[in-house]
Structures are given as C-alpha cells and as structure tokens.
Amino acid sequence: MNSAFRAGQVGVAGLSLGAFSTTFDLIQSVKSGLSVWERFSNLDNDVDFFKTQLLLQKDILDSWLRDWYGQPAHRVSMGKLRILRTHDNTIQSTLRSVQSELSKLEPMHILGKDRGQATAGERMKWTAGQKHNAESTLAKVEALLRGLYMILPLQSPHPEASILALLLQNGPPILTRMANELLGEGESLPLIERTIELCRLRQKLDEDLDKRIAEFKSSIPGRNLSNASIPTDLLVEEGAAGSRSWGKRDGKPVMVEWKNYQLSQGQRAILLRGRNDNLARMLHATPKPDEMVTLQCIGYFDDVQHKRYGFVFASPAVEGEEMVSLNRLLNKPPPEELPSLEQRYQVAYSLGMTLWILLSIDWLHKGIRSHNVLFVSRGHDICWTRPYLCGFAYSRPDKPDEISEKLEHSERFNVYRHPLAQGQPQESYRKTFDIYNFGVILFEIGTWATAFPLWNHDAAAFRRELCKPSNQKRIAHRMGVDYRDAMIKCLDGSFESQETSVSKAFFVEVVEVLRRQLLE
Structure with missing residues (x-):
C-alpha cells in the first residue's frame, strides 16, 4: 500500500503529528496571537474596534482551518491532500511572517500595561504613537492572510453569511462600524446590510x-x-x-x-x-x-x-x-x-x-x-x-x-x-x-x-x-x-x-x- 493511499485513509487530522505537524503548530501560534486581546475589556472605543478586527481575523482563520484541515479522517480526498502538500512550504512561510508581525501587537507594548495592571473602572487606551503602528501592523497581517486564502481559498458556501456570523458577535456600535467599513468598500452586501437594519x-x-x-x-x-x-x-x-x-x-x-x-x-x-x-x-x-x-x-x-x-x-x-x-x-x-x-x-x-x-x-x-x-x-x-x-x-x-x-x-x-x-x-x-x-x-x-x-x-x-x-x-x-x-x-x-x-x-x-x- 503506497503512502498516498495510507494518507487518504488516515486523513488530514491523523497527519497532524506527521506531515502537517509544523503547519498545525504555526496555525495554533497565529490563532493565539490573534486571541491574546480577547481577555481585555473596558477598552477605549478605538482600541475596542482594533481588538474586534483581530478577533474577526481569528474567526476567519478558524473557518479556513475547518475548510482545509478539519475534515473527518475517513472523508479526506486524495486531491485535497495533494494540494496541501504542494503548498505546505508556502503556507508555513506565510504563517511565520504573520507570527512575526503579531509579536509586535502584544498588549503590553501597545497599551503600556497588562490587564491586571488596570485600575477599577479605567478605560485602557493607546500609548503615545502606538495607534498608527498597530493599525499598520494589522494591515500587514490582513494582507498576509489574504494571500494565504488566495493559495487555499475559503470554501464557505455563502461567504457573506459567514462574515455576518462573525460580525454579529459584537455589540451594536462595533457591529455598525465594522459593517460600514465593509460596505464602504463599494461591494454590494445586501444580506449584511439588511440584517443589520433588522x-x-x-x-x-x-x-x-x-x-x-x-x-x-x-x-x-x-x-x-x-x-x-x-x-x-x-x-x-x-x-x-x-x-x-x-x-x-x-x-x-x-x-x-x-x-x-x-x-x-x-x-x-x-x-x-x-x-x-x-x-x-x-x-x-x-x-x-x-x-x-x-x-x-x-x-x-x-x-x-x-x-x-x-x-x-x-x-x-x-x-x-x-x-x-x-x-x-x-x-x-x-x-x-x-x-x-x-x-x-x-x-x-x-x-x-x-x-x-x-x-x-x-x-x-x-x-x-x-x-x-x-x-x-x-x-x-x-x-x-x-x-x-x-x-x-x-x-x-x-x-x-x-x-x-x-x-x-x-x-x-x-x-x-x-x-x-x-x-x-x-x-x-x-x-x-x-x-x-x-x-x-x-x-x-x-x-x-x-x-x-x-x-x-x-x-x-x-x-x-x-x-x-x-x-x-x-x-x-x-x-x-x-x-x-x-x-x-x-x-x-x-x-x-x-x-x-x-x-x-x-x-x-x-x-x-x-x-x-x-x-x-
């Protein structure tokens, strides 16, 4: 029995400790970097919006992970395995670049303090000069991840609904601001627009x-x-x-x-x-x-x-x-x-x-x-x-x-x-x-x-x-x-x-x- 056939039987999940273990480790590291802000609350409006953008990227990455690496072992196609192997080096390189950029977005560096150092009722804000740097770094992270999704496209059967599902986790002010950014790009997104109106x-x-x-x-x-x-x-x-x-x-x-x-x-x-x-x-x-x-x-x-x-x-x-x-x-x-x-x-x-x-x-x-x-x-x-x-x-x-x-x-x-x-x-x-x-x-x-x-x-x-x-x-x-x-x-x-x-x-x-x- 050749190795490709065995891989098809085991499935991607079974290969996580073998051929794709490095890729899995990098994905988890990137997810952790995107999630690190999740534990912060009582943020200034701009900082809260920045946090939401990071978490949106984490959710999109989760969706991509499910599409390409989340199938049950007995359902993985040989064609998908070949695609993953072909692009694995590029995927790893991209993820390492994302990992490097995310290291610049540590809350201690951006906010000047960790969550435990905030006083009761204090709204956490940007430290001087960090807003521009943080937004510039986030733009690089988003660009790198978009490149990743061009190599292995998101398989969502209804992309607009997927984005809406992620947006709706936020409160009205953040939801409206995120939606305005998406709608402001000139793309027609009627499901998002009309559901938000509801x-x-x-x-x-x-x-x-x-x-x-x-x-x-x-x-x-x-x-x-x-x-x-x-x-x-x-x-x-x-x-x-x-x-x-x-x-x-x-x-x-x-x-x-x-x-x-x-x-x-x-x-x-x-x-x-x-x-x-x-x-x-x-x-x-x-x-x-x-x-x-x-x-x-x-x-x-x-x-x-x-x-x-x-x-x-x-x-x-x-x-x-x-x-x-x-x-x-x-x-x-x-x-x-x-x-x-x-x-x-x-x-x-x-x-x-x-x-x-x-x-x-x-x-x-x-x-x-x-x-x-x-x-x-x-x-x-x-x-x-x-x-x-x-x-x-x-x-x-x-x-x-x-x-x-x-x-x-x-x-x-x-x-x-x-x-x-x-x-x-x-x-x-x-x-x-x-x-x-x-x-x-x-x-x-x-x-x-x-x-x-x-x-x-x-x-x-x-x-x-x-x-x-x-x-x-x-x-x-x-x-x-x-x-x-x-x-x-x-x-x-x-x-x-x-x-x-x-x-x-x-x-x-x-x-x-x-x-x-x-x-x-």
Whole structure:
C-alpha cells in the first residue's frame, strides 16, 4: 500500500503529528496571537474596534482551518491532500511572517500595561504613537492572510453569511462600524446590510416599548388601550377554523394568523400589545434579506368578539394557486408531489438560514413545525425553492426579563417542542429550543414523513427515538452523513454547552453544512 493511499485513509487530522505537524503548530501560534486581546475589556472605543478586527481575523482563520484541515479522517480526498502538500512550504512561510508581525501587537507594548495592571473602572487606551503602528501592523497581517486564502481559498458556501456570523458577535456600535467599513468598500452586501437594519429596528422597537411601559408606571394604572377593529376591507373565509385563515383585502389574497388572548390590564397589557406591534413591524420591514423566507405582514387587528388578534400577511399565491403546508405534503403524498433530493436540501437550507437570521437578531420563533412551513402550489406543482416560515404569533425577543405567553396545547404540536419546554416546571424558552424544533423538521424532511407516529406522549423518549442508531442510519442513507450529523446536533443538545454564541455555532455546524449539500 503506497503512502498516498495510507494518507487518504488516515486523513488530514491523523497527519497532524506527521506531515502537517509544523503547519498545525504555526496555525495554533497565529490563532493565539490573534486571541491574546480577547481577555481585555473596558477598552477605549478605538482600541475596542482594533481588538474586534483581530478577533474577526481569528474567526476567519478558524473557518479556513475547518475548510482545509478539519475534515473527518475517513472523508479526506486524495486531491485535497495533494494540494496541501504542494503548498505546505508556502503556507508555513506565510504563517511565520504573520507570527512575526503579531509579536509586535502584544498588549503590553501597545497599551503600556497588562490587564491586571488596570485600575477599577479605567478605560485602557493607546500609548503615545502606538495607534498608527498597530493599525499598520494589522494591515500587514490582513494582507498576509489574504494571500494565504488566495493559495487555499475559503470554501464557505455563502461567504457573506459567514462574515455576518462573525460580525454579529459584537455589540451594536462595533457591529455598525465594522459593517460600514465593509460596505464602504463599494461591494454590494445586501444580506449584511439588511440584517443589520433588522437588528437596529428590533433594538429601536424594544427601546420604544420600554418607554411606553415607563410612561405607564408614572401615570394612572388600569387605563384601557385603544383597540383596532377588524378592517372593513378584509374578507375572511367563512367557517375558517384553527390558527390560520385565508381571505382577501382590497381584492388581494391574504393569510390571517390568529392569536388567542386573555384580557389583561396594566403593565402586562401594554407589554403584550407592544410585543404585537413590534412583531407586526418586524415582519413588515422592507427590504429584508432575500434569505429570510417569511411573508410580509400588512398589519394586525383585534377581534374583540372572539378574544383574538389577527395578523394579516400578503399571500404570494395568485389566482389558480394555493398555499399548502409541509405537514400536508408529508402525509401520504402522491408520487407527483414528491420532491427531489436537491429540493429537500433546498427546503432544509432555506428554513435553516431563516432561523439563523432570527436567532442572530435575538428573536425567538417558538412555533417552528411542519404546519408553519408553507409552499405555493398549482395543482401538483409545488414551488420547492421558496418555502415560507410562518406561525410567528407567539414569538418574542430573546431577553432575560421577557414574559413568555402560554402556547396552545396540542399533542401534534408537542412533537416539535423541546423536552424542557414541556411538563412542569417548564424552563424559560431559549434559542436552543427553536433549534430543537428545526431538528425535528430536518428528520421529517429526511424521511419525508411526519414524526407524529413516533410520538409516545413522552418528550424525552421521543428525542431518544429520533436519535437512535437505526434512525440515524436511515437518515444517512437517504440524505447523507453530513445532513444526518447536522440534524443530530440540533436534537441532542450539542448547542446547549457552546462556549461561543449559539447562533454562530448553529450557522457553522448546521446552516453551512446544509448549504454545502446544494453545491456538491
């Protein structure tokens, strides 16, 4: 057996102590140099921005490392091994140059003190003359790393989304400044631009609602809120039942999603009504990222007689078309309504990308299930390329002090809910619960059947059922190992213990993986 074949069997990871051990050591050294500022806080604005630029370079290097050296041992191609060997000397030389430049950026040298020497409350600043030197050195580091990425290009299936995932780890001021630098280069980056606008809108809506609550506290409690009645130009289908109805407004097709409520007064009433306002405005915002597959909200009204709110959405279905749910399509579909493998990957990726954008702007969906995924259908012709995620009625911001409204009870809906979101006591809803919901949908897309027949009224046992070895093999057979692994990470709690942000980890370990299935 020749050495090249043995290398292919062992994989790059197995060669880290052999042919590529020096390269791995250099990469780790460079990562350490880029990370050394991570432990510093309470920095002057300019210094904080400089720190963020360094950490952005570290994250990009991490992404590059995953692309070229992070494959499982049994999945490394011979072609990739040859490329790595061909360029290994150049890669090492480049990394040594980066290492040399980073040695000039030691915090003690740049700031004149280490973190432990800073007094309480002191904002750490540049020492005299060091700002220009530091920025000049950083520019050299960025240029060297760009050269590295030209030799071995980043393999991200959606580069703009990868950059956004890195940027969103920062607070609003740094995020805006970094985005302005990128957008100022003249390149069109609509996903970054529009998602950041959604972030700003959500923050503004939160601030406005906080002001309304503060005003209420200083006024006479118990005042009534004005209610918007059902629009006179809205015609809803007679006999429509459940959480969704169809109708027309001004002659145009619309969908109405219903949200039942109990009468509230005082601060709670303002909070819940304000949340409805904010939700409607968030889903009305235009332009939103093309990757965010949601319907546009026209507005909402209070159906006082039935104690429910109605959120009105523009329907993309024209005459001769209808909207059908993924749940309906999964239930014993005729052969002409079965999607191809590529179409199933597209549906999974589109929904995953939308969920990631929501998580990134700190918004919890709370209702991800096959009933809330809609498609435009003309007869048996389904538009698989554009699923729509609906069912936002109980969604809310991801904030520690937010009130969670009780979700409607249904065994068919409980299938999708995280075990900790069921039973007593229930834990506060969080991002990983939405990710779990999505994992159940990935299982259904993989088997092209609803998961409900596996439900046994025990959420923990149901999760074990989805993740058991025989089902994992079934998903791997139908959708591939990468898809299977992404699904399991959503279901098994992998993201609960993430040291990095949950949304970033979800993007790297699930969304990017699903995107790659479309490109292979």
